[in-house]
Amino acid sequence: MKKIDICLTPELLHLYELTDRIVVVVDILRATSCMTTALAHGVEKIIPVATLEECRALQAQGYISAAERDAKKADGFELDNSPFSYMQEHLKGKTIAMTTTNGTLAITRSREAIQVIIGSFLNKTAVVEYLRSQPHDVLILCAGWKGRVNLEDTLFAGAVVDELKDEFLIEDDATLGAHTIYGCAKYNMLKSMASSSHVKRLHRLNLARDIEFCIREDEYQVIPILQGNALVAMVKA
Amino acid sequence: MKKIDICLTPELLHLYELTDRIVVVVDILRATSCMTTALAHGVEKIIPVATLEECRALQAQGYISAAERDAKKADGFELDNSPFSYMQEHLKGKTIAMTTTNGTLAITRSREAIQVIIGSFLNKTAVVEYLRSQPHDVLILCAGWKGRVNLEDTLFAGAVVDELKDEFLIEDDATLGAHTIYGCAKYNMLKSMASSSHVKRLHRLNLARDIEFCIREDEYQVIPILQGNALVAMVKA
Numbered sequence: 207m208k209k210i211d212i213c214l215t216p217e218l219l220h221l222y223e224l225t226d227r228i229v230v231v232v233d234i235l236r237a238t239s240c241m242t243t244a245l246a247h248g249v250e251k252i253i254p255v256a257t258l259e260e261c262r263a264l265q266a267q268g269y270i271s272a273a274e275r276d277a278k279k280a281d282g283f284e285l286d287n288s289p290f291s292y293m294q295e296h297l298k299g300k301t302i303a304m305t306t307t308n309g310t311l312a313i314t315r316s317r318e319a320i321q322v323i324i325g326s327f328l329n330k331t332a333v334v335e336y337l338r339s340q341p342h343d344v345l346i347l348c349a350g351w352k353g354r355v356n357l358e359d360t361l362f363a364g365a366v367v368d369e370l371k372d373e374f375l376i377e378d379d380a381t382l383g384a385h386t387i388y389g390c391a392k393y394n395m396l397k398s399m400a401s402s403s404h405v406k407r408l409h410r411l412n413l414a415r416d417i418e419f420c421i422r423e424d425e426y427q428v429i430p431i432l433q434g435n436a437l438v439a440m441v442k443a
Numbered sequence: 444m445k446k447i448d449i450c451l452t453p454e455l456l457h458l459y460e461l462t463d464r465i466v467v468v469v470d471i472l473r474a475t476s477c478m479t480t481a482l483a484h485g486v487e488k489i490i491p492v493a494t495l496e497e498c499r500a501l502q503a504q505g506y507i508s509a510a511e512r513d514a515k516k517a518d519g520f521e522l523d524n525s526p527f528s529y530m531q532e533h534l535k536g537k538t539i540a541m542t543t544t545n546g547t548l549a550i551t552r553s554r555e556a557i558q559v560i561i562g563s564f565l566n567k568t569a570v571v572e573y574l575r576s577q578p579h580d581v582l583i584l585c586a587g588w589k590g591r592v593n594l595e596d597t598l599f600a601g602a603v604v605d606e607l608k609d610e611f612l613i614e615d616d617a618t619l620g621a622h623t624i625y626g627c628a629k630y631n632m633l634k635s636m637a638s639s640s641h642v643k644r645l646h647r648l649n650l651a652r653d654i655e656f657c658i659r660e661d662e663y664q665v666i667p668i669l670q671g672n673a674l675v676a677m678v679k680a
Contacts, residue, residue: 214592214617217455221590353458355451357616379594379640380451387623403616 209343210374212363212381215350216312228342229319230333230366232326233349234358235404236287237274237309238430239326239420241437243289246328246426248298251436254310255303264303272304277407280305288416289328301436308349313432316347324430324437327362327420332427334369336440344374357387357402358421361395364388395421446580447611449600449618452587453549465579466556467570467603469563470586471595472641473524474511474546475667476563476657478674480526483565483663485535488673491547492540501540509541514644517542525653526565538673545586550669553584561667561674564599568661571606573677581611594624594639595658598632601625632658 213222232238241252255261258273258280265271265283273280274287285291287306304310316322320342325333337344346366348359364384367376376382391398396418399405408417430437450459469475478489492498495510495517502508502520510517511524522528524543541547553559557579562570574581583603585596601621604613613619628635633655636642645654667674 214451215455217458218452218590218592221454351616353455354615355455355617355620357619360616360620377640378591379588379597380592382594382638383592383597383620383624386627387620390623390627401619403614 207375211378212346212384214348214355214380217353224319227319227345228321229316230325230346231312232359232362233309234362237306238324240289241324241430242326242328244292245430245439246428247293250299251301253303253436254313255305256311256314261303261305269303274306312349322432327423328425331424332429356404360384361388444612448615449583449621451585451592451617454590461556464556464582465558466553467562467583468549469596469599470546471599474543475561477526478561478667479563479565481529482667482676483665484530487536488538490540490673491550492542493548493551498540498542506540511543549586559669564658564660565662569664569666597621598625
């Protein structure tokens with residue numbers, strides 16, 4: 207039986223074996239929701255980088271740049287971390303260099319996995335069906351917030367486990383816990399998330415519209431997958 | 444308002460400020476349950492050490508020694524990690540050097556806190572009342588299992604937060620999550636814990652009796668507190 211684990215923050219990633227696993231990187235508010243939205247709207251590639259310096263270097267090479275720190279757009283870059291920013295016509299076919307506080311770091315730390323894909327509520331069912339169809343063990347990696355656990359990533363991870371629990375082996379207590387939390391939250395996700403530290407942070411920045419969008423399920427079918435140094439839309443067999 | 448946070452594993456401890464906090468170390472199965480039991484039954488001091496070597500050195504100095512690795516007694520030491528081993532008459536007034544897989548390491552990592560105390564279901568109410576009476580912020584540090592989160596420590600931490608939630612500020616999502624999990628589990632703790640990885644591990648070693656004992660609430664009033672290098676029973680004002 208295939209295994210599924212949840213790693214609650216990148217700070218715990220060294221405790222999990224990545225070889226031969228598919229890693230699903232999750233940063234619901236908002237990096238992986240943006241990535242899903244961008245590729246669904248025709249962006250060709252996203253190059254996730256860990257630092258502002260790397261992002262600036264790619265900008266200098268002519269890439270469109272997106273940079274977020276502490277939930278705000280970093281100075282000197284073109285795009286922020288709102289999914290609505292990635293729906294623009296002029297981005298179609300383009301490559302975007304992106305760095306975010308938590309999400310892109312989680313991706314760059316996962317490179318030794320057999321595959322790195324991007325999960326969000328926006329493409330949840332596509333991700334679930336893909337994991338179901340593959341022969342590999344799965345690790346859902348929550349990006350968290352500056353090393354700490356966050357509620358919205360944990361909820362999404364619990365939601366995926368809820369779909370796959372009869373087909374995958376669950377051995378880790380973090381996975382059981384996330385699944386329990388999802389079970390309590392699922393009937394009213396917005397209300398359940400209202401107490402989350404990051405939701406409060408975003409509300410202070412008037413980003414309620416982003417939050418509501420990021421918890422919509424199955425807006426898109428696209429699965430971003432890491433190929434070389436860039437995320438592209440997976441081409442399904 | 445005082446703050447309360449839960450650190451789900453010692454691997455995340457560097458993300459929390461310890462200065463001016465009381466740290467409650469929790470390793471329900473079984474280190475902190477043993478420590479509580481030992482002091483309640485008249486053991487005078489417990490010296491927690493991180494390594495087998497340190498424990499052996501203290502044994503050579505004449506201390507009674509207790510050592511557990513992977514849920515079993517380590518070779519060459521007197522006591523294992525069952526609470527029933529700490530109820531013996533001949534231990535009264537003695538000092539025990541103790542090392543366990545997770546619990547003692549969590550204690551040794553917490554030394555910069557203003558106070559380090561020991562929590563378990565066995566002394567839950569005593570711990571809750573003590574925290575309520577003090578002016579300090581609180582961090583509940585779950586010992587986990589080899590760096591990973593475990594269910595039983597998370598449940599206890601959630602139970603303490605449940606008692607204190609109206610008097611303390613909760614800012615961290617891990618704390619919200621643990622409280623949610625406790626809310627789901629509290630009406631049948633033994634059943635809720637049955638799927639925990641460590642409960643399964645102990646069942647394989649025929650330690651069901653230990654598990655049942657370790658989730659009993661308020662068997663004892665004693666609070667072990669770290670003074671210098673040793674845990675002693677707190678003398679209440």
